Amino acid sequence: MLKTLSKIGLLVAALAVGTAWLVVLRLKDVPAPLLTVYGLLLAGSVVGSLWPDVLGRLSTRRRVLAFLGVPAGLGTLGLYLAVVYYVTDLPVLLALAAAACLVWAAAALLRGRWAAGVRGARPSRRAFLLGGGGLALGVLSGLSVDLAERQRRAALARGEPERQAAVRTPGARRRIVDDAVRVFPIHTGDTIVTYGQFYGGLDGWEGLNGYVRTLVDKAQIAVPVYAYLIDHPRHGFMLVDTGVNWEQAHDHDGYYDMTSRLLTERDEYRMSPGQDLRVHLARLGYDAKEITTVFLTHVHDDHAGGLRYLPQATVVMDRRDWEHGVSYPYSFDLVKDKLSFPAFNSGAFGAFPTGQDHFGDGSLILLPTPGHSPGHMCVLLRMDVGGVLFMGDTLYTLPHLAVDQVRQMTIGGADTIHQIEAARRIQKLLASDPGTVPLFAHDNTRYQSDLVAAAFDQGVLGKEGLRELRTHMEAVLTPDWRLRPGHTPHYVAPASGTGLGRVEFR
Ligand SMILES: [Zn+2]
Structure with missing residues (x-):
């Protein structure tokens, strides 16, 4: 028996x-x-x-x-x-x-x-x-x-000649030397995500359920992966996030270990030779070797990949992410001895109970925004006209500012609460300071592709660019952070039945 x-x-x-x-x-x-x-x-x-x-x-x-x-x-x-x-x-x-x-x-x-x-x-x-x-x-x-x-x-070598050629292009832009603070958006390829993971947070994409749906759901879209270069007259050349690297996008089996191969999609990233971080920097007149500091909003793979090209840089990130958030350590191999963890003891900053005035002169403030990862942080940079707030993945796109209507997949429990708390603090910061504009890591709307691209074309944010960005924000969002008609995202399946879908705003 x-x-x-x-x-x-x-x-x-x-x-x-x-x-x-x-x-x-x-x-x-x-x-x-x-x-x-x-x-x-x-x-x-x-x-x-x-x-x-x-x-x-x-x-x-x-x-x-x-x-x-x-x-x-x-x-x-x-x-x-x-x-x-x-x-x-x-x-x-x-x-x-x-x-x-x-x-x-x-x-x-x-x-x-x-x-x-x-x-x-x-x-x-x-x-x-x-x-x-x-x-x-x-x-x-x-x-x-x-x-x-x-x-x-x-x-791996595919695209290598093109990349080398791009670095040497005679038309490469010359670095402009003056006393202006410059910011350049750097589009390091696209990542394929499920629509719900990106936009479905209010539709049951939470916790374990969300993760299972991420694996099963075939409603996929491609969203851009952005890093940002800062050229600062007093503090030098810095990056906010580093995007994806070439090996990650083109040699999945060689880059990931066995466990992560089980958990990642083989074709997760798409990157053309021109989107390689080093090619981008060269085209702008910079060299990856000149970057002294990387502010890593969080440790996820699509933000840390480019660290492979920056072994000389000091990587500033929240200690909690390093201790609890790293799932793919390879990106950090070359920089793990060059990490710097902010103390976050510079006192309250607007709606944020604490922040880190990184250089001590108010030019760059690190703001803790845990939720998307245990130690996520946003970066606020003062420019000559106004300022920019680098969002990392706290809010993926401009419509995500309407956090009661559009939300990314969340981890659930306390993490979701923190995530929403961070979003509300960001709303307050942007509302109280009309001179600040948000810059996103994955914005797939016109805000990024047209307006940010135009406003930061020469790196310097002018009065006109700032006004246009804020005007667009107000055209998309009401003062109480709701989406105006015509701006709610919807998934549109591919016509052929397979392949990638797209997002329509209506
Ligand atoms: Zn991301």
Whole structure:
């Protein structure tokens, strides 16, 4: 009785693990019919190994177990590799096949010896064949390492000549030397996100539920990833966030480790050669090596990727993000000894109970805005005319300022409360200071593509540009932070049924 109960317990546990595994595979787009067959094999092999007598009564126990168990085992291995390596890592697959053959050969050999007695034993023919096959596969695996590596390098080098050429373009803009504070938006490619993750926070995209929907939902859109260059007459060249790097966008398997490969989409980022951070800086007349400080609004991958190009920079970020928020540490490999954590002890700043006056002269204030990540911060920069507030991911776009109508996916619980609290403080800051304009990391509206691009064309925010940005803000949002008609985002599915959708504001 007890034995049966524990077996049922084991069966339930095995089925739960199996189901979770099938869900992961489904999320990774493995076709449903294939998964059904595989699921039946898995279930059959578990039942067969727990109740072999059931199969015994069928008098073909071993055959049935081999029929179910071996394919289920091989299926698990194969699908795991397919998911983790997308079956592109030929050397690994060949090496595993070689190892399997050699183990099998050794088993056959030992069994032959055992059956024939130690003396006078003769290795069986099967062991020889398997061993030979294993060795051949091993050699092939070794040979294919070179091939795979060459392919990877080719993928990475794609666009390299164009990028180099872009850096050397004679038309590259010359850096303007005067006493003005300059800010340049830098568009470092696009990221593919689910519409709900971006705009669905009020539509149930919260907590674990939100994460599962992120994986399952196929309503995807592309949104830009922005970093910002600051050229300051007293404080030098700085960046707010760094965007995505070329390797991240083009060598997903090489860049991410195995666990993160399971959790990330292979085609998460899109980047043309001209969108490479270094090309951008060169085109503006700057060199990535000149950047002394990076203000990282938070540690997420699409903001920290460019740190790979800035090993000399000091990275200023909230300690809480470094301690609790880093999910992809590779971006930080070169700078992890150059981190600087603000104390946030410069006293209250408007609606913010505390902030950090980074240079002590009021020119740049760091404002804690936890929520999107445990230590998210916004950056307020005083320019010659007015100022700019770099949002990071506290608010993705201009319509997100209407936080009661448009909200990104939130973590739930205290984090959601903090996130909304931060949004309200930002609303108050912008309302109390008509000379300040928000700059977003992922704005996919006309605000960024037309107005910000025009206002910061030469880096300097003029009176006219400032007025146009604020006028546009008022055309989109009411004084009590609601969206005016014509500005509510809606998802529009792609006409072909597959591919990326787009966002329409109406
Ligand atoms: Zn982001």
